[in-house]
Amino acid sequence: GNSVTQMEGPVTLSEEAFLTINCTYTATGYPSLFWYVQYPGEGLQLLLKATKADDKGSNKGFEATYRKETTSFHLEKGSVQVSDSAVYFCAFMNRDDKIIFGKGTRLHILP
Amino acid sequence: GAGVSQSPSNKVTEKGKDVELRCDPISGHTALYWYRQRLGQGLEFLIYFQGNSAPDKSGLPSDRFSAERTGESVSTLTIQRTQQEDSAVYLCASSRGVLAGVDTQYFGPGTRLTVL
Numbered sequence: 001g002n003s004v005t006q007m008e009g010p011v012t013l014s015e016e017a018f019l020t021i022n023c024t025y026t027a028t029g030y031p032s033l034f035w036y037v038q039y040p041g042e043g044l045q046l047l048l049k050a051t052k053a054d055d056k057g058s059n060k061g062f063e064a065t066y067r068k069e070t071t072s073f074h075l076e077k078g079s080v081q082v083s084d085s086a087v088y089f090c091a092f093m094n095r096d097d098k099i100i101f102g103k104g105t106r107l108h109i110l111p
Numbered sequence: 112g113a114g115v116s117q118s119p120s121n122k123v124t125e126k127g128k129d130v131e132l133r134c135d136p137i138s139g140h141t142a143l144y145w146y147r148q149r150l151g152q153g154l155e156f157l158i159y160f161q162g163n164s165a166p167d168k169s170g171l172p173s174d175r176f177s178a179e180r181t182g183e184s185v186s187t188l189t190i191q192r193t194q195q196e197d198s199a200v201y202l203c204a205s206s207r208g209v210l211a212g213v214d215t216q217y218f219g220p221g222t223r224l225t226v227l
Contacts, residue, residue, distance in 0.1 A: 036154060042167065044146065044156055046217070058226070077113075099148055100217060 002027050006090045012111050013080055021075040021105050022063075023090035031092040033057075033066050033073040038087045039102075047075075047088070065084035082109045113137055115219035117203050123225045125191055131189040132222045136205030142202040142215060143186050145178055154202065160186060193226045200224070 006023040013019060025031065035047040035057070048057030053068035062077045069101040073090060116135045124130050132158040136143050145157040151163040156170040160180045170175070173191075190197055200223050 034154075038216075041161070042156075044144070044154060046154065091146075099154060101216075105214070 002100050004011055004090050004092060004100055004102035005097040006105055009106035010108055011105060012110065015082055016079045019077040019080045023074055023102060024072045025092050027092055027094055029094060031094045034091040035075050036089040036091060037040055044089065080109050082111050085109045115203055115205050115217050117222050119218040119222060120220065123227065125227050126195060127192055129189065129191045131222065132191055132201050134186045134203030134219060136184065137217055138206035140207050141183060143204045145188050147199045148202060149199040151177040153156045178192060195226045198224055198226045
């Protein structure tokens with residue numbers, strides 16, 4: 001069935017380190033792919049998205065590329081900051097508009 | 112078993128009518144969230160409850176939207192004088208968390224609202 005698998009956390013990095021959070025999906029057809037972020041004390045908010053193969057979503061220095069051949073949408077950032085500490089959710093949405101979330105990856109950035 | 116449940120699963124209403132959407136969180140979860148997902152778009156945060164209080168109402172799109180939670184359990188999202196742009200899937204989630212952003216959110220199946 002449809003599912004999203006993302007790397008388990010918590011992930012702890014030092015400031016200015018390179019970040020990768022892996023995400024792979026199982027879905028029929030050509031879903032839209034999303035990364036959401038939840039900062040402490042807040043609700044989920046959309047970080048970036050990609051709607052077709054080879055699209056790259058980007059926002060706030062984060063990037064993710066829609067790789068259809070590997071059914072992946074890995075989140076990357078070249079130099080993380082303490083303010084990036086949050087929980088990150090990978091998700092996809094099929095044509096039925098039902099959104100499927102991964103379990104979330106908690107990220108801690110140390111100063 | 113006890114996941115997050117929402118009712119109704121589908122609601123069709125006429126423009127100008129009021130609707131109430133219900134969310135039953137997982138028992139013992141203190142945090143409860145409402146989101147909206149419009150056709151072809153990502154999730155949009157609406158409101159968050161910690162216990163029965165809502166520290167963050169900033170996501171409510173207009174004063175036609177309100178939400179309440181009682182007994183640290185059931186929550187109701189009310190939309191007054193519905194408009195066609197309110198058509199969306201409304202998702203509820205709950206988490207154990209005292210502090211949002213720490214605990215995993217568990218999502219309900221959603222209520223699909225269609226305003227004619």
